[in-house]
Amino acid sequence: MQKLFDEVNSLDKRCYEKFFLSEDLLMEHAASSMALYISENYLHLNSILIVCGSGNNGADGITLARLLHTKFNVKLFLASSPKSPISELQLKRVEALGLEIVDALSPADIIVDCLFGTGLNKPLNEDSINIINTLNSYDSIKIACDIPSGINNIGQVESIAFEADITITMGALKTSLFTDLAKDYVGEIIVANLGVQRNLYEVESNKYLLEASDMKLPFRNKKNAHKGTYGHLNVIVGSKRGAGIIASKAAFGFGTGLLSVISKEDLDLPYHIMQTDTISENCTAIAMGMGLGKYDKEEIRKLLNTDIPKIIDADLFYDELICEFLDKEIVLTPHPKEFCSLLKLCKITDIDVIELQNNRFKYVEEFSKKYPKIVLLLKGANVIISQNEKLYVNTFGSAVLSKGGSGDVLSGLIGSLLAQKYKPLDAAISASLAHTLAARKYSKNNYSMIPSDLVEEIRRL
Ligand SMILES: NC(=O)C1=CN([C@@H]2O[C@H](COP(=O)(O)OP(=O)(O)OC[C@H]3O[C@@H](n4cnc5c(N)ncnc54)[C@H](O)[C@@H]3O)[C@@H](O)[C@H]2O)[C@@H](O)CC1
Numbered sequence: 001m002q003k004l005f006d007e008v009n010s011l012d013k014r015c016y017e018k019f020f021l022s023e024d025l026l027m028e029h030a031a032s033s034m035a036l037y038i039s040e041n042y043l044h045l046n047s048i049l050i051v052c053g054s055g056n057n058g059a060d061g062i063t064l065a066r067l068l069h070t071k072f073n074v075k076l077f078l079a080s081s082p083k084s085p086i087s088e089l090q091l092k093r094v095e096a097l098g099l100e101i102v103d104a105l106s107p108a109d110i111i112v113d114c115l116f117g118t119g120l121n122k123p124l125n126e127d128s129i130n131i132i133n134t135l136n137s138y139d140s141i142k143i144a145c146d147i148p149s150g151i152n153n154i155g156q157v158e159s160i161a162f163e164a165d166i167t168i169t170m171g172a173l174k175t176s177l178f179t180d181l182a183k184d185y186v187g188e189i190i191v192a193n194l195g196v197q198r199n200l201y202e203v204e205s206n207k208y209l210l211e212a213s214d215m216k217l218p219f220r221n222k223k224n225a226h227k228g229t230y231g232h233l234n235v236i237v238g239s240k241r242g243a244g245i246i247a248s249k250a251a252f253g254f255g256t257g258l259l260s261v262i263s264k265e266d267l268d269l270p271y272h273i274m275q276t277d278t279i280s281e282n283c284t285a286i287a288m289g290m291g292l293g294k295y296d297k298e299e300i301r302k303l304l305n306t307d308i309p310k311i312i313d314a315d316l317f318y319d320e321l322i323c324e325f326l327d328k329e330i331v332l333t334p335h336p337k338e339f340c341s342l343l344k345l346c347k348i349t350d351i352d353v354i355e356l357q358n359n360r361f362k363y364v365e366e367f368s369k370k371y372p373k374i375v376l377l378l379k380g381a382n383v384i385i386s387q388n389e390k391l392y393v394n395t396f397g398s399a400v401l402s403k404g405g406s407g408d409v410l411s412g413l414i415g416s417l418l419a420q421k422y423k424p425l426d427a428a429i430s431a432s433l434a435h436t437l438a439a440r441k442y443s444k445n446n447y448s449m450i451p452s453d454l455v456e457e458i459r460r461l
Pocket residue numbers: 012023026027030053054055056057058060083084115116117118119120121122123124125128145146147170194
């Protein structure tokens with residue numbers, strides 16, 4: 001996993017003090033890293049349009065123009081004149097070299113967006129919106145310097161943002177690049193070296209970006225084993241029974257040794273899935289909430305009261321009953337609407353989904369602070385998993401998962417790993433990665449996947 005930072009100004013300052021590097025040197029390294037990436041990947045192309053704002057993001061762009069002008073036909077566009085001393089100095093340097101500064105935007109093979117970086121602190125004005133709209137309309141390779149202009153430092157997009165194919169971000173990964181709202185704009189994210197190794201530039205962080213290598217699949221490493229070695233998951237199937245059945249099929253394919261569904265109705269299940277009406281004696285995990293519909297509150301309370309590891313989803317986020325159990329180490333997997341209900345029930349705040357999506361990290365952090373034992377998995381384009389003020393982001397998901405039943409598959413996967421004795425946080429992380437990485441492997445197209453296809457892909461991981 002890689003560290004995420006809410007802000008990097010303090011890391012830049014630390015570089016000046018600890019490593020005796022100046023702003024000028026850091027900027028030279030920032031621009032050199034971009035120049036190197038562009039030269040290594042696009043030397044076969046000819047023209048580059050670099051669009052610069054008045055701050056240091058713009059200064060990075062002016063520096064880049066100087067570094068690339070011998071290799072490419074560089075068109076430097078200044079959306080506004082430099083305001084900081086370092087950007088004035090960078091402009092003086094390119095003027096001394098006689099570089100052309102163009103006074104209108106025109107298409108180029110590559111566009112580099114250096115309008116605004118981490119300093120964006122107010123809504124874009126009409127001129128900036130027009131520039132970004134024009135750039136977005138060009139059929140070019142689009143590279144954002146540090147962060148696509150229009151995304152603010154908490155990852156919100158108020159009006160519009162530059163639609164990057166690649167974001168070259170300076171020094172370290174910023175949390176703002178990983179909100180759901182930013183996902184359509186950031187493209188591939190690359191970290192530029194600022195002249196000090198990344199591990200020296202970075203400090204401690206309690207936020208992490210998950211990588212594929214963080215997924216721990218439930219491989220069997222014992223030879224002398226039997227079905228009981230790998231746990232017994234109980235899935236509570238409610239009146240909307242499809243949800244529990246989808247979860248059960250996913251869970252069985254993800255390694256639980258035994259699986260029983262608990263249901264009042266007689267279900268037509270595959271023969272390897274057992275059905276019972278009470279919790280199994282050797283049950284090692286419970287998955288509940290998916291498609292629960294109408295239920296007997298006392299029965300559910302009794303189940304919630306057991307010490308068996310649990311994953312809770314869906315309908316239970318609308319019942320205040322859940323608040324009685326938030327001091328336990330259980331996994332909760334709400335989607336945004338369910339999380340809003342949960343936040344209200346546990347008296348943290350009364351907000352709508354738009355407010356939540358605008359501030360996903362903030363509300364996850366508030367919830368985790370109040371309930372440090374809970375493993376919270378907030379679904380979305382980028383999944384956030386949090387426990388005890390540590391937070392992990394999974395960005396591997398895609399709209400291929402935007403289908404009824406995808407979340408039920410995830411509940412089954414988490415239940416399966418809990419049954420196999422994974423710690424709740426590890427179960428949530430590995431199951432979420434398996435869910436999203438398997439969805440990426442579905443190769444037909446990005447709209448037709450159904451839950452059973454996803455389960456097939458998970459079984460092939
Ligand atoms: N400080 C350092 O050591 C380094 C800084 N670097 C670059 O510096 C950037 C940050 O530079 P700045 O702090 O100068 O900020 P920006 O370059 O992001 O620019 C913000 C400037 O525009 C103004 N502004 C903000 N929102 C606006 C809006 N909506 N409309 C019009 N004007 C607006 C601000 O008042 C500020 O002057 C980073 O993103 C990165 O690209 C890199 O060169 C690496 C080293």
